[in-house]
Every structure is written in structure tokens, then in C-alpha cells.
Amino acid sequence: MATVEQVGRRVSAAEAREVAEAAREKEWAAASFVRDLFLGKFRVDLIHPYPQTDPEEDARARPFLAALEKFLREKVDADRIDREGEIPPEVIAGLKELGAFGIKIPREYGGLGLSQISYMRAMELVASVCGSLTALLSAHQSIGVPQPLKLFGTEEQKKTYFPRLARGAVSAFALTEPGVGSDPAAMETTAVPSEDGTAWILNGEKLWCTNGPVADLVVVMARTPSKIVDGKEKRQITAFLVDTSWPGVEVGHRCDFMGLKAMYNGALRFHNVRVPRENVLWGEGKGLKLALVTLNTGRLTLPITTVAAGKNCLRISREWAAERVQWGRPIGKHDAIAQKIGAMAASTFAAEAVAELCGFLSERGYDIRLEAAIAKLYNSETGWRIIDDTVQIRGGRGYETADSLRARGEKPVPVERIMRDFRINLIFEGSSEIMHLFIAREALDRHLQIAGDLIVPGTSGSEKLRAFVRAALFYAWWYPSRWLGWSRWPRYREFGTLAGHLRFVERSARRLARGVFHCMVRHGPKLEHRQALLFRLVDVGAELFAMAAVCARAQMLLRSDGAAGERAVRIADLFCQHARRRVRLKFKGLWSNDDVPTYGLAQEVLRGEHLWLEQGVVNRN
Template sequence: MSPTQSGPTEREARKVAEAARESEWIKPSFGKELFLGRLRLDLVDPWPTNSPEQVAAGEAFLERLRVFIEGVDGAAIEAEASIPDEVFTGLAELGAFGMKLPTQYGGLGLSHLYYCKALTLAGSAHSSLGTLLSAHQSIGVPQPVKMFGSEEQKQRFLPRVAGGEVSAFLLTEPDVGSDPARLACSATPVDGGYLLNGVKLWATNGTIASLLVVMARVPAGEGRRGGITAFVVEADSPGITVENRNAFMGLRGIENSVTRFHDVFVPAENVLGGEGRGLKIALTTLNTGRLSLPALCVTAAKWCLNVARGWPAERVQWGRPVGRHEALATKISHIAATAYALEAMLDLSCLLADDDANDIRIEAALLKLYASEQAWTIADELVQIRGGRGFETAASQRARGERGIEAEQVLRDLRIMRIFEGSTEIMHLLIAREAVDAHLAVAGDIIDPEASREDKIKAVAKAGAFYATWLPTLVAGKGAVPTSFAEFGPLAAHVRYLERTTRKLARSIFYGMGRWQGAMERKQAFLGRVVDIGAELFAMTAACLRAKAERAEHPEGVELADLFCQQARVRIGALFTALWENTDDADDDAAKKVLAGRYTFLEGGIVLPSDEGPWVSPVVAGPSAKPDVRRHLPQPGGR
């Protein structure tokens, strides 16, 4: 559907997205408090821990998994663009497909912390392995059924996926990405269930899955709530065709599909959580599911650090190892400091999810955003450090007798992390919406063009009461006291900076709200910088807390935390400046002109792309005319 065709208006699309949000904040949230100008260290300090039983079970599984992963040939996966059957079988035998599922359903019952440690380990053999396990467990059948399924559904589906059957999550469509109001896949009520019709794009694990979580729209009426609904679907149901295995610049081993549904019958007992709750289920699942992608970013950061330590010490230019030249030393320093902070953010977020005392939706989103961006930068810096060898494939290096280092592969594999499960731009908007939620809640009818005069008067009074209480808290705090946070030792100055800057960030949000009011929701560049400052503050907090908690075991961690905080403070300073000194308006005007074709003369002098196909593939109703290309894995337990 093109922008000129009929479809939901922007207001209607916003209402759909808003309805799917978890607007209630029942549990405390460090991230939400951060954007309100309050550094709530009491929510994260002391550093949370798993129980001794969780640690014992997690460490034992990691040991078994390490033995298996060391025997996986990652180069073969890259060369063949496929994960061998025996790897699937081995992972299933280890229980890796049910790591977070309770033992009563056949799972291992691991904590979020050890689940992510396992993904980090598995991804070190090849990123496709971590993606396989993550897509299956974080957004596939295990997580949403565990969270929202009935007991009957849990008994029916969870033992199967824990035993090694692969699952996939199907939401995206050829013309539907982050705007769910445009969802076209339909679920028509019939006797005993529903008939699914539509096409789903980019379903990771889609060519090998035996169970699917499918989002489809149920029509309202006749006593039905209707709306976007989640279904658990048997992948071998009549009417399902896997039309294509998609190929990408990285993650060459993943099995990603275009899947068509034509009059696919799904029984009513396979509806997950009730009609109309599909998007809420998806977003709630992602609150913890987003922790899995940063685990793979941590894998890449650790791998890059290892290479950045070895190669620049051996390679000599102009009489010195290249790592001793300042131009590369700054890159090595950034890689080491950021790898430390990324692991601290991941571990802290996982531990907060494990103790279940906090609402971590903002922390998980900040982590996904920050880790994907920083890991990409780290990999890019490593390619630069390696020079020509960074651009060369590992196979080519081995062919001429050198150690094969997959720097270019890591870069390719990481690029999707800035898009998967919410692109950087969408994550900025999602986090910003939560960050300014308190302001929008009190502003409410003041900025609502459809509100009555009476409602606006009431809203002004409500806002006045809120800001009269809140604004004075942003004037002064512990960060201005030179002796505060002494328990952090040499990092105390950074924690004082954190406290001061948290208040400064909240004041900036307030200034923006006063300047643009309801229109601030459209100031996406401004909100993106606000979120980036919050992400840096969260990263600094995690790094300082980790260093403090591990001081006896790893005193050198204090050095890395201090280094990271120094680097982050430089970035934060630039972001604050850019909040008010930028070219946002000029950029927006220029983009309009580019899209209108004003500057097409710049495209002359080259041969332009010759493919005349549509920008977005048309969704044609009816059965598929293409062959089914799904890959059939040996099923565990002889299924």
C-alpha cells in the first residue's frame, strides 16, 4: 500500500501503537527515573545477584555448552550459508532450545543472566547460532506462551520447543514494519477457529520452524473484540507455503523466510492471550527478549578486543607496533572501555529482570539501542586497525598462509543488530515516548486539539500541581556535594557527574516540552539525542556499579570504568550542545526537496540501478504459485 492509497491515518496509526503500550508503571524503573531527573541508585546498588542454585545450574550448562561450541566449525557455516543438521541435534540434546523454560515443561530453568551468557558463548562460534537460539526463545513460541499462554497451551507446546523443535515469530509483512496499524494478514472467524490469509516477511527460523507465532487481524463485530491477535500455528498446516529463503549481507547461516498463508485453519484454542492482545503480547515479550541481541553484541565486542590486543602488538610500522601510534591507540582504548561497559549493562539488565522487582522495559530498550550502535562502531574500528586485512575475508588470509581473522564478517553480521527488533530510529521513538510519558500525561488535554475548554482548564491545574512539586527537585542534589558517593572510591567523581547530569537531562526535556508542547513528539532528532544521553548515563552507571562490585576480584575494572566514563562524558557534552545547536530544520526541509526530485541532477553521470521491480512487493491474495522451500530438520524424540 503506497502513501497515496487508502489506509490508516497518522492519528489512527498512533492510536493503535498507543493501545499496545504498557502504560502502567506498577514496579519501579531505574530508566524511567533517570529521565525524570532522579538517579535512583537504590534500585541497582548493591549489584544484584542470582541465587546460588541459579549460579550452579547456569555455570554447569555453560561448561557443557562450551565443549560443544568449541567443536562447531563456524567457517563451514559461513561458507555453506547453513547450520549443519548435527549442530541442531547437538544443541537440542544439550537443552539449548529451552534454556529459560521451567523444568516442569522440559526446560533448563536458567536465569536471564545465564541465558544471555549462553547466547554470547554460542554466538562466538558463528553469529547465526546465537540468532537461531535467540529468535526461537526470545520472540518465538517459548517466551510468549510462557508469559501469556493458558496452562493447557503450556503443556501442549512448551515441552516440544524445549526438546528441540524450532519456532519462529511472524509479524512483519512486505508493506508493514514498525507501523502495526497497516497489518494486513487476516484471521477470519469460522466454526471452531479462524482462517489465516496473508504474507509474512523476514521470519527468522521460518524455513525450519515446526511452530509459529503469527500476528493477524481479527475483524471486530458480532460480539467480538477483534484486533491484532497472536496465534500459535503448526507450521505443517495445509495452506502454508514457505516461498523464499531470504539471503542477507551477514548472518549467512540463518533460515529466514517469506511465508504465505492461504485459508490456513487455526483452532480457537491456539489463540494466545485472547483476541486483540497480539501487539501487547509482542511488546511485552520484547521487554526481556531485547536482552538477547545485546548478548551477541557483547560477543562481538569481546572478540574484537582480543584481535585488537594481538594484531597491533605484532604489526610494526615506522619502527613501532601500530598499537603504539596514537591514532590507533584511541581506537583500542575505545574498544576495551566500551566492551567493559556493554557487558556491565547486559549483566545488570539481566539481573534486574531476574529479581523481577523492577520494570526493565526502558533499561532493555536502552541496552539494545546502545549495544547495537557501539558494537558496530567497535567492529568498524577493528577493520580500520587491521587495514587491508580488515577488508579481506578470513578464507583469503588462510589461503596465503596467515591467521584467518573474520573482521569483515563480524562487521557484516553486526549491521542487522541496528535494525533487528526495533531499528535505532524506532528505538529512539519508543524510549522517548516512555521518557516523556509523565509530561504528556500531565499535559494531556492541554495539548489535545480535540479537548474541550473545560478539560483544558482542568489539565492546566493538574500540570501546575505536578511541576510545582517536580521542578524544585531538579535544582540541587548530591552531585553538587564534593564528598558524596565516597563508597565508589576513585569513581565517585563520575557518579556525582551522573547525578548532576541526570537532573540536567530532565530540565532539557522540560524546556523542550515548553518550547514545542504536543509537537515535541514530532521532534524526533531532539528526542533521539535525549535518549542517547540517557543511554550513555545508564552505561556509565552500569560500568561504575560493576567496577565497585568486582573491585576485590578485578581491581583493574576500576581503570576500565574510569576510562569509559571519561569517554562517555565527552560524547554527552556534544549531545547536550546538539540539542539546541543543530541543522534539524534545514535537514527536514532538504529531505522534502530530495523526495520531491529537486536535486535529481546530482544523479547524473552514472549508470543507475536497472531493476524495474516494485520497491515493495505486492501482496497477492490466494494460494502460492511458488514452490515450498522449507528445510526439514530431524525432529527430536523421533517426532
């Protein structure tokens, strides 16, 4: 019988990189706005005119969204769910009844067959009411079985599982293990072919599996026997569709977190679980790629939940800042609070533009892997700032629980819960750091294709010579053209007052492309380790994408609804002013920063050279 040697040892950085590279999508078959942006090309035609929902789709989604909204309003008590740590069975049953577990599952298999945008609208409604419910529905549909099944399932698999899922069978996605977080190379869950070859035998333990404790079906990633390619061992990770009723599947500890108190999240154990051969998803060795591709659209749920948080916070801040009087004036009249509210309004508009545009671009068939990563990164970080400001604006009441406020006879505004529930968004489905690295890798991709052999150690003399010729030919045209452009001319006139911002995006895209190139030339292979520099480049790209999305959306609103559109344009204008300042600062930081001494101090801390800083407190851990 084939075996998979256990990976009890640490995986080296090179091995980890190799596994990640093998899973990377290397082709760019469809257009990508952000990839072009990093290369200095501003493809406004890809986002303008701003896409709109198909009226037929709108008409089909409307009754479902209306029923969902009514259900959430009348039947869901989010404070109770948070307090008790359980979602009442009747709430889950009601959501199943509405079809909320099969929003994107095609109609021929019993689902609602709605689009990505309609799904996002539904998740915005859910997220505006209850984080734990959002986790349940999103883990099931964004990363759980329906999405990879739709993308990679065989007809047989779809016929077997879609109807069950549409009826409300709960699903989950199990990748993480105690030793496997952001880096999957050290995966220890294994699957080996059974002796008769009809099944795989699955063994191992998964951690933090959202919906795991209540799931009927789980996508499980496991190591399968390595392949030898060109004399080298290539690790294989394969995705399996596992029914939790099968013998050997066991639910372990249900985890309890800072927030999302009623999320069903826990460890799953697999002991000699016999998985039929036909339950491999996509193919042997394609598991990690499946996870990454699934997440390209799966990642769009978190950005839209940020929009829900932003809208709630804006309302809460508006009401409180008008009502609360201190020092003789409503606090909203004090400049410090007003600044926060102004920025919050602009950021909420931007978060919606970013999330919605990504949803539309994915429906148009564009390659949105970078857009989705930016949306996840940008919106979750923006959302956290908005919530932090809302807590501050609410003062002591921002820190008090809704139950305690209610008990004192005050309005039970749940800012404290919103903050606890939101924090995980910066960690799961690709932490902020991993999103930065993922985007940076793709931003550098074209340069690595052209000149990688020149800077990567270990390439032969002839490879270096070939790379030199290739780079000389490419950069002779590319580099000067990143300096020349017409973006100070009166272009983009149809955007009215926003045209100047789009010209800034165009100019800055060229500056960004030059920045990427200059960093590569200056730091060579060491650039990989200069994460703070790479992150600044990514942050500039993210701001430029947000600016473009905001301008395109405001322009669309202006055309479709004059008065509201004019207000949107003013907000977009302010957002772009804020973003331009942030972009300038990030560019400046590329050449003037304290990254090296800061890294140095961190290493001293890690070596224990500054334990004196930690003295004077009680250490009980």
C-alpha cells in the first residue's frame, strides 16, 4: 500500500515556497485591472461604465432578498445568539426554508441560482444583523462545498451533492491544522489509496473548521503520496469531499473565540476514514490550487460584510454624535469627532465601491484574483478603523455590552459586539500579511518572468545571458514608457470634478510600476525579505484601485440619479483626497523609512536581549 511519510519535521522556507508556487495560478487568460495597474497601465475601460446588475437577475433576487430581510428583522435576536453562543434551531430552519443555504447553487439542482452580486447583497443583509449567522452561511457557501463543487465538481458529484446542499445540508472547509496556518506545506493530514484502489484512507486532524461541529459535508485537504518530477519529490495536496456521517469522522473540541460566539467552529478528526475514489475534487494533487481558486470569489464575502459594518457604524455614529452633548455642543460639532465621521462616510462609500465592483468584475469573467485579495485586505482593514472610531465616538458606551446598556435602560447599541465579531476578518481567509505577500508576488510576476534568472541565485551562466538579452529588449521600451504619459492633460472629462483623481491614478500607476522595478533592481533577491517595502507598494496599488472604483461608482450614480449622484461625487472627491495623501506617504516611505533598524530591534527582542523591557509585571503563562 502507498504511504505518505509523516511530516513531523519542520518544512524549510524553500519547500514552503515550492508548495505555494506549485499551487499558484500561473496563467492570466482573462483581463485583470489590478495586474495592469501594477505594470503601469490604467485600464479605465475595464471598470467604466460601471457595471450594473442585469434587470432579470434583479427581478429574480428581489423577492428572496425581501423575504430574507423580513426574516432577519423579525426572527433573529443577535444579542441573544451572542449571549447564549448558539443559533436557535428555528433560525437555521427558517434560513434553509428561504433557500439561504443554496443562493448560488444552480436552479436545476434545487438552488436559487442567483448571481455572485445577489449572493453578496444577501450576505450584506445577514452581516448587518449577526456575525455568527454570517459565519455559518459564508463558511458554507463561500469556501464550503457548494463553491468548489460548482467550479470543479464532475456532473456525478453535482447531481449527488448539490440537491442536498440546496436543501440545507451544512458544509465546511478544512485546511488548517495545528501546525498548518498560512503555510500549508507542513500538512500532516494524509490520504493513501486503499489496497483495492476503490477509495482513499484519510487520517489526521483539522483545526478551527468553521461549521465543522455541525457540518454534514466537508471539503478536506490532505497530503497524498508525493510524485517524483525530474528526480525531485513534489508534495501533493488533494481535496476530498467527505460526508461527516462516515465511520471514523469525529468532532473534537468546539472552539470559543473573542467574538462570533455562536459560530460552530472546532477540530475535526479523521481516523481511517474510507473516502470513495469518486469523492476526490478536481484531481489528485490539485487540492491547494482548488483552495486558492475557490477563495478568489470566496474572498468577496468578507469585503461586503465590511460594508454592512460600515453602514451600521455610520448610523450609530451619526445618531450618537447628534444626540450626545458635551462641553455645550453635540459631540459631532467638535472637530475631532467630525473628522472621524467624515472619514467614516468616505470610507464606507469606498468599501462598497470596492466590494461591489469586484463582484461585477467576477461576473463579467475577468480574472479577479488580485482584485479580490485587495478587496479582502483593504475592506477588512478599513472596517476595523471604522469600528474603532465608532467605539471612540460612543465613548464609554462603545465599550459597554448591549445587554448591559439595555439593563440600565439605554438603547442596546451593540458596538462592543460588532468590534469583537469583526476582528477575525483581518486573520482568516488569508491574513492581511498573506494578502500583501500574495499581491506582491503577482505584482512582481512579469518582472520575474523577464529578468528573474538575472537575480535569482543558482541560475547558470547561459540562463543569465538569455535573461539579460530578454530584459534588455523588454526594458528598453517598457521603462521609458513608464515615465512618459499624458495624464496631466485634460483626460477623463466625462468624470467632471473627479477627472483629476483619475489622472492621478494613471500617473501613480506608472510611478508604482517604476517603484516595483526600482525596488527589484536595488534589492535583488533580498527584496523578498523586505516585506515592509513590498507592503507599501501593495498599499499604493490598493489605494489606486479603491480610487478608481470610487470614481467609477460615483459617476454611475450621477448618471442614474442626479441629486443623490451629486452627493456621491462629493464623497468620492473627499475619499480621493484622503487616498492621495496616503499614496504620497507610501511612495515616500519606499525611500525614507526605518525598516532596517526596526527589523534589527525585533531580532534583538526575539533573541531575548531586551527582557528588561518586560520586567515589573506578573507573568502567569
